[in-house]
Amino acid sequence: MNTEGTRRDEIINTATKLFKEKGYSAVTMRDLATAMGMKAASLYNHINSKQEILKAIIISLAEEFTQGMDIIKKSDQTAIEKLNLIVALHVDITTKNPYGMASLNNDWMHLEGQLEYYLGLRERYEKDFVSIIKSGISSNEIVDTNPEVVMFSILSTLRSLYLWIPRKEEINAKALAQNLSDVLINGINK
Amino acid sequence: MNTEGTRRDEIINTATKLFKEKGYSAVTMRDLATAMGMKAASLYNHINSKQEILKAIIISLAEEFTQGMDIIKKSDQTAIEKLNLIVALHVDITTKNPYGMASLNNDWMHLEGQLEYYLGLRERYEKDFVSIIKSGISSNEIVDTNPEVVMFSILSTLRSLYLWIPRKEEINAKALAQNLSDVLINGINK
DNA sequence: CACTCAAACTAACAAGTGTTAGTTTGATGT
């Protein structure tokens, strides 16, 4: 038994790139096979279905976010500091797998068996996020605005990071997270 | 000749909703026909191709943004005021056609004949946006941060509005634009 | 009534879809 899953992982990585460019539905198994330098039927020596690939991409990412949020919400930090940690979490996960984030954002509705599970994780994440903002408002750290608008605004930016991070190799993750935190939390008004 | 294009418009509106839910590639002409209460072949009495529908949805929206930006950039306003106008522009267009915004954001890459034209409009829009931010930094209205990070942050939120506006019938456009401007420009730190 | 015409229909097409079954290849360890 050698390093398990290597060939399968290559297929999933290649699929992730293709899905990011055209979306899950527009990528055929023959497209994927060509990109891998093989015939479509050969893919099935390593994976069981196209759907399984999508699941492998999305669910692991969604669980990473859930775990990150669990740690942050339990941590003994101010609300603002927790928001900074959320920004860092997104920058970190997105830097490691920017293409996968495209599927997470755009192709989750094509999950067949795990759609409910995914939606559950997502709802939970957003609830935790809003809770942190609300507690920051209560503790007078955060201005008293609609907490959902605040979450929406921050989360939209963080969810779009995958579009931006690949072009920004020059900037490192820590600097980007700091820069984003500044803009998102302190605003841009002088 | 009666009110021209009615039936065609109904088809495009129906398609817009379907595209928002599953994406362009995953919606078949038979799906669309069923939603219209007719057979797939009948659609072709009103439209010439599936591609034409996508083009009708995306290009008109992209041109609306371009026109809006042209007016804003020529206007005699401070940079911050121009940013407020951009927020209002997005809220306005998205409120009128939230489903179409989903295609604009997620299915532009499936444009076949007009891809270059679309990308040109988009690039121009982003350049104008960055220019406004830079001029705000020069005039000391805006904090001296990376202008592209600022644009990215604001634009990500504005581009995601389509996900949010349909659930928020209670809030009116003007109030939402004001609320967003506050959060995006002044930040949330107290 | 006969004519027109938009808008639906049925039937079919060629190409492409995900997937299965069975077979060949070639490197590895005995």
Next chain:
DNA sequence: ACATCAAACTAACACTTGTTAGTTTGAGTG
């Protein structure tokens, strides 16, 4: 030399795709 086995292959399947051609329907108009 032989057996093994992952990993590729060829061939084919049942079904779906966008689209075309030709036909029928039915309301409105002279």
